[in-house]
Amino acid sequence: MRLYTTFDSPLGALLLTGVRTETGLALASLSLPDQRNAPARADTWRHAPAEFAAAASQLDAYFSGGLKEFDLPFATTGTPFQRQVWAALEALPYGATTTYGELNAALGGTPARARAVGAAIGANPLLILRPCHRVIGSTGALTGYAGGLPAKQALLTLEGALLPTS
Amino acid sequence: MRLYTTFDSPLGALLLTGVRTETGLALASLSLPDQRNAPARADTWRHAPAEFAAAASQLDAYFSGGLKEFDLPFATTGTPFQRQVWAALEALPYGATTTYGELNAALGGTPARARAVGAAIGANPLLILRPCHRVIGSTGALTGYAGGLPAKQALLTLEGALLPTS
């Protein structure tokens, strides 16, 4: 049984989904409006806003600038490689950026694997919560974001990682 | 949409299924009680006895010995090879038997293909209507029948192809 709700954010209405586990609700996805690869809402999903109270509270604090690190249970999905990359994402500090190549090197991969890292990051179902927006191209360009490059720029600006006028 | 009904016969309750086509109902399967490989009744099927009136009438006449050849529309299913074998089945005359090897030879197959013919006959979804019961082993043994060997014997006896005491 898939649960879902929506959350009104400065970036628009976010769609959150989760599954119930033995220890409570595990978040499965957070998607932005018009997001590429966003999960399609299905009739079998159940609208359960109360289950997402903790997530909504932390998102509120994040968008107001008062929360720098999420503490929420995530559902484990993805291939082994994707999980490894996503774990590295969760360790990225607030307000900083890194590049696909650096993140790949930190994981001990050959330089040619950087593109595979990009593909794995692009498959991250938990936008914002797993801060894939903190990974940019080696030239400093934002290069890509499933939720759209403007959203990536807005998130990095909120975190103070970009000059507002840049 | 799959339609179905049951028909009370001397061999027990037969399950008939069919699909509606542009020209009317096409029969998809006829299975005996406890038949191996019988289609499993699904909730999505619709019980529609009236659609099977013609089939029921001809089955009545067949079991009373008054009808020797069915004239009903069949749904086309199966692989090309199976369709070829099934077409040969429909040409088998009432009251006679042939062997898997003979039927294979009539279709121009090498002797080693007889076993494949047996497998194709075993996949026939329209028991009785397509008279797969008229095909027996080269030694005269009945060898096999999805509806059970007793049913095969009963059908051949009804058709006068076997001595009742054999």
Added chain:
DNA sequence: GGCGTCATGGCCGAAATCCGCCAGTGACGC
């Protein structure tokens, strides 16, 4: 700076391949 090209790793869906199953038959030995 921008643009095209190339190499490489991982992933996914489609196609190809492999494998086990079978309602047979004829040949052999008992």
Added chain:
DNA sequence: GCGTCACTGGCGGATTTCGGCCATGACGCC
């Protein structure tokens, strides 16, 4: 007559292979 064996054709599910795709990066060239 009866068990055993080898042999083959077709089928379906499982497995494997293959080709394309990508949120990269380095290089060479304007």
